[in-house]
Amino acid sequence: MLHQAVRREFRMLAELASWAPADDAGRAADLTGHAALLARVLLQHHTTERELLWPALFRGLPAREENAARDAVAYWTSRAALLDHMLRDLSTVARQWAVAATPPSRNAFARACARVADNVDAHLTAEERDLLPLVGQYLTDAEWTTVSRVATTTLSGREQLLFLGLALEDACAIDRARLLAGLAPATRTAWRVVGRRNYRAAVVRLRGAPPAA
Template identity: 35%
Template structure:
């Protein structure tokens, strides 16, 4: 016997959990920014900062896919190349929307008047439509291809690349975002990957800190 054959496949549900962050936060940003009163610079500044973190997180998520996922799939799934190319094109649409959000955020945060707010809310609504179209199709059609054509090591490398873009001081916040809507099984799988000190820190400090921050942000 010269080697061991393994049937282990990538845990693609991980991407569904990550996508929930963007689904949830894109909705919250639209609704919360739409509720900001004209002239409320403190609230505008808080939400603008949150929106910029969201934009950076989504950009990093898509960049990881562009660099580590699509090239591998294109080389291995000839019959589905059109689908992969469509995913890349949807990334371009979402990225253009994020750049527009950055432009409108700068105008609104500096002068939180009604016209600037409403323009931003309209752009957030369009962004969410574009994003959900992409996420829905990716989960429905691309995740099965990943499960079939990528190794566990290749899949894990994609996750590590995305996590490496998260500053250390934001990692507990990101963990909270991942776990907020996770099922018990999903939570157990994420927590099992963490070193014991990190799990302890989350249970003693991180979870309470995350809930406090979210309560402050999501209370108009």
């Protein structure tokens, strides 16, 4: 669901930025701020996978799967490093648009979002093909619980609820129920009381239309 959300949002950002008024400081702040949030989520996601998820996976792999898994993780690592570099470059291009407020700086941001979207799609497609089936088959419930408990985030509570909305937006009913059931009771309450409303307002501000669901 996280993969689906970042794919959609980076692609949408490229489109929204391409026709945004270059000298509208408020619009630039909205779009570049959303890009920064997505970048932080993806960078933290990569850190969790690199430091926690893949080591946990290897602890449960049978010997016959180890070589193939090591090759897949090595490929993932090289692509993740390239993507992380692109995400950091995107923040530089975003600041240039905020300062210059010119069509070329706006266009550079839109092109950077499109490049990130293409690389995100290729990177996540390879991960879903080569690594996630191994996680589903060999990562134990106990290991998954440990990874979930140890993983940290620098997102504020409001940002976490916003990204929860992004993840839920295109999810099927089963995935929505599974994700909400896995949240802490306080988080579910926060989503129901203020998160859903704030998410809708944020999406309308960003896209000019309410979320799909």
